[in-house]
Amino acid sequence: MTFAKQIFIGLVGVTMMTGMLSSTVAAFEPNKPVEFIIMAGKGGGADKMARLLQAIVEKEKLSSRPLFPTNKxxxxxxxxxxxxxxxxxxxxxxxxxxxxFFTTPLRQPGLRIDNTEFAPIGRMAEDSFLLWVNKDSGITTFEQYLQVAKADGSKWVMGGTGRAGEDNIITNYLNNEFGLTMKYIPYQGGGEVAKQVAGNQLNSSVNNPSEALGFYESGDLVPLVAFTDERLPLFPDVPTLKELGSDFSYFMQRAVVGAPGMSEDALAYYTDLFTKVYASADWQDYKTKQSLMGEFMSGDQLRAYWDQQNSRHTVILKASGDIK
Amino acid sequence: MDVLISLLDGIMVALEPINLGLAILGVVVGLFVGAMPGLGSVNGVAILLPFTFVIQSFTGGATSPMIFLAAIYYGAMYGGAISSITLGIPGASTAVSTTFDGRPMALAGKAHIALVAAALASFIGGTISNIMFTGFAPLLASVALSFGDPEVFALMLMAFATFIGLGGDDIPKTIFSICIGLVLATVGFDIVSGEPRLIFFDITGFTHGIRFLVLAIGVYGIGEMLWTINTNRHGSSMTQVDVSARSIIEAIKEFRHAKRGTLIGSFLGFFVGILPAAGATPGALMAYGVAKLTSKDQASFGKGNINGIAAPEAANNSASTGAMLPMMTLGIPGSPTTAVLLAGMVIWGLQPGPLLFTNQPDFVWPLIGSFYISNVIAVLVNLAFIPVFLWMLRMPFTILAPMIFVLSLVGTFAAYLDMFDVSLMVLVGFAAFFLRILDYPVAPAVLAIVLGPIAEPKLRQSLLFSDGDFTIFLTRPIAGPITVVALILIFLPLIKFIKNKMTTKKET
Known part of the structure; x- marks a missing residue:
């Protein structure tokens, strides 16, 4: 074990020395590994995405210093x-x-987090949501779903990730809009929710496409409606809720932000870095396969998007009683 | 027959020079990562994930990178036992229960027997689980799907029951210890209500809950070290070890006594492993509990029973293979390490799910083939390194103690990169030391903090589902029998106690 430790110390030493030799006088270059915080646990959508971004940066040699992912x-x-x-x-x-990023600061003012203080590096995509049921339920359209869910009342169980998160917001919307009384049970991650629906333990879910894709391909899960503005290319036969007459769509931002207090030079560097990542073939391929939407967005444009999302979530969370 | 042909094809691919080389490299890396206290397979796999893209750019395809990562996973499961036995600090969270009997054996001069038993049990556990994986993957995937919230909770209840119903220990103190663990397990954000709980002094470090390794390293690194210092105040104790080749052969012969533990661990570990959300750590703890519960010689557990090493070690290897199953067939990771592997598969362009076996046979079968190969490599490498590990034990405790202290600090920091966790770990170490002086068993607390975070959400999700009706645990076809067995195990000591009272009354 001491041997392993020596190797470790040796490696650290070498890395530090090469670091000193290669540091240049550019506007901003990271001079040590960059901490890459992931706002979710290992294995979820955000985690997969962060590790892919890290891999693309290394593969394309876009940064002289590695990104170092930590799950929080x-x-x-x-x-x-x-x-x-x-x-x-x-x-x-x-x-x-x-x-x-929007809901937690609103729900917990005690944290004293102002999300507009974060540096807007780049929005890499927007994730979409669909309504899923098990194929054994025999439900194939949203209308049938409403009938069955209404008849079952609170016996109809919707699973989702966390309390007052994205899935809960959509469930509340469905309950209010269509006079349902579905029960919502929170789970730790979207993958687990999809599995529970596939195993007939829950009645329905509002999983992201990436979380349910495996069960969709095998035919175990059936998508009924998409909460998007236009139909998703991966699910051309699934109507949007807008088509069915309700003016509602909901997305999840998949964005990279800098810590509050990041300098303008550093922000410019990371924006440039992630613009390149966004343009890479690997990222575009992943975006298509996981059915991610949305164009790259950064700087003031991203800030404006945050303002809009902050006010929208304030309205949503007030309506559901999660904040006063 | 088709399965055998596919498997043979897969093994041939896994034996190609590049894949074989990667498997050997992976196993050796994993062995050392696993042996470092704090660092486990999850750290090794996460750190080396980007490296696999280099491999992929050479070999194309996702097979070789996955073989490399799976080999690290395997190696780490073997490596975890090494520091558990030689130093008494769990090398990884999966090897915590290996310290229960591994450390006492090492102190009694039987470290070589313990290390060999760990290696061989791991090998057998790995092989049995590989065979089950190969033969019954689709069937087992449907078993995993049929486990909803009440079923998982019933299983967790049974795990607790095996530790309460152990007889030998002081039962009120065992229950007290479990309760401490359960309270510590509730720290952090509540998943069901989303509210913070027990965030002492508003310290942000508590928001993520008390991490398992913080507790494990505190209890078994710092706590154990303090205890040894306290009990060996006079002179420095030095463990006697025999490093000759003859002693290794003798140790291999000794392994025949560990058959029972190995078999229990292999099957139980695999079963717990395939359930999403459980993983190798609960698998190993439960195997230890069951091995002790079903033993004729319960009193010798915790004092250096070879079955107490074989059961958890067979279980953690078996569970690691088991955890691959929901990851590949359902797209749900059964353990933190498989979560990272899952991320890797998605990045390499594979879609884990029920169709993976049909759509990607060129990926699946060489990978399964490599499980067999890595398992063989791991046991050989491990046996070859045992003299090196034994040599470490020859250091007097006056040198070993500061080393353990440093390794505990570094290991905790390396696991989560959080200084708060390091301070908490030291605090836990002192608390564990005082509990031990007061003669409280600490293992049940460790078990509770592993199983608590799984059991509690499952209990509450089940009750949400049933509108607060507890009979949901008894009326469901799978959950019912498990709950009944668990309840019997819990009340067994009480019945025994009354029986004993009655017989002593008769005698007097």
Whole structure:
């Protein structure tokens, strides 16, 4: 074990020396590994995405320093937001975010997080949501779904990720809009929810395409309706809720942000870095396969998007009684 | 027959020079990562994931990178036992229960027997689970699907029951210890209500809950070290070890006594492994509990029973293979390590799910083939390194103690990169030491903090489902029998106690 330790120390030493030799006088270059905070646990959508981004950066040799992913999944992103806010070196701290970037600061004002203080590096995609049921239920259209769910009342169980998160917001919307009384049970991750529906333990879910894709391909899960503005290319036969007459769509941002206090130079560097990542063949391929939507967005445009999302989530969470 | 042909084809691919080389490299890396306290397979796999893209750019395809990562996973499962036995610090969370009997054996000068038993049990566990994986993957996937919330909770209840119903220990103290573990397990954000719980002094470090390794390293690294210092105040104790080749052969012969533990571990571990959300750590703890519960010689457990090493070691290897099953066939990771592997598969362009076996046979079968190959490599490498590990034990405790202290600190930091966890670990170490002085068993607390975070959400999700009706655990076809067995195990000591009272009354 001492041997392994020596190797480790040796490696650290070599890395540090090469670091000193190669540092140039560019506007900003990271001079040490960049901490890459993931706002969710291992294995979920955000985690997969962060590890892919890290891999693309290494594969295409886009950065002289590696990105170093750390999962901070505590409290629906609260842990990650606090860690980023208190980062010792904001120029070397970036974070992959979900919609808990909007909802957690609203639900827990005690954290004193202002998400507009974060540096808008780049929105890599927007994830979409669909309504899923098990094929054994025999339900094939949203209308049938409403009938059955209405008849079952609170015996109809919807599973989702976390309390007051994206899935809960959509469930509340469906309940209010269509006079349903579905029961919502929160789980730790979307993969587990999809499995519970596939195993007939739950009646339905509003999983992201990436979480349910395996069961969709095998035919175990059936998508009924998409909560998007237009039909998803991967599910051309699934209507949107808008087509069915309700003006509602909901997306999840998949964005990279910098810690509050990040310098303008560093922000420019990371924006450039992730613009290149976004353009890479690997990322475009992943986007298509996982049915991700949305164009790259950064700087003021991304800030404006955050403002819009903040006010929308304030309205949604007030309506559901999660905030006053 | 088709399965055998596919498997043979797969093994041939796994034996191609590049894949074989990667498997050997992976196993050796995994062995060392696993042996480092704190670092386990999950760290090894996560750190080396980007490296696999280099491999992929050379070999094309996802097979070779996956073989490499799976080999690390395997190696780490073997490696975890090494520091558990030689130093008494769990090398990885999966090897915590290996310290229960491994450390006492090492202190009694039987470290070589313990290490060999761990290696051979791991090998057998790995092989049995590989065979089950190969033969019954689709069937087992449907078993995993039929386990809903009440079923998982019933199983967790049974795990607790095996530890309460153990007889030998002081039962009120065991229950007290479990309760401490359960309370610690509730720290952090509540998944069902989304509210923070027990965030002492508003310290952000508590928001992610008390991590298992913080507790394990605190209890078995710092706590154990303090205990040894306290009990060996006079002179420095030095463990006697025999490093000759003859002693290794003698140790291999000794392994015949570990048959029972190995078999229990192999099957139980595999079964717990295939259930999503459980993984190798609960698998190993449960195997230990069952091995002890069903033993004729319960009192010798915790004092250096070879079955107490074989059961958890066979179980953690078996569970690691088991955990691959829901990952590949359902797309749900059964353990933190498989979560990272899953991320890798998606990045390499594969879609895990029920169709993976049909759509990607060129990926699946060489990977399964490599499980067999890596398992053989791992046991050989491990046996070859045992003299090196034994040599470490020859150090006097005055040198070993500061080393354990440093390794505990570094290991905790390396696992989560959080200084708060390091301070908490030291605090836990002192607490464990005092509990031990007061003669409280700490193993049940460790079990509770592993199973608590799985059991609690399952209990509450089940009750949400049934509108608060507890009979849901008894009326469902799979959950019912498991709950009944668990309840019997819980009340068994009480019945025994009353029986004993009655017989002593008769005698007097």
């Amino acid at each position: 999944s505590g409290g629906s992103g609260a842990e990650a937001l606090i860690a980023a806010k208190n980062a010792n070196d904001p120029d070397h701290t970036i974070m992959v975010t979900l919609n808990s």
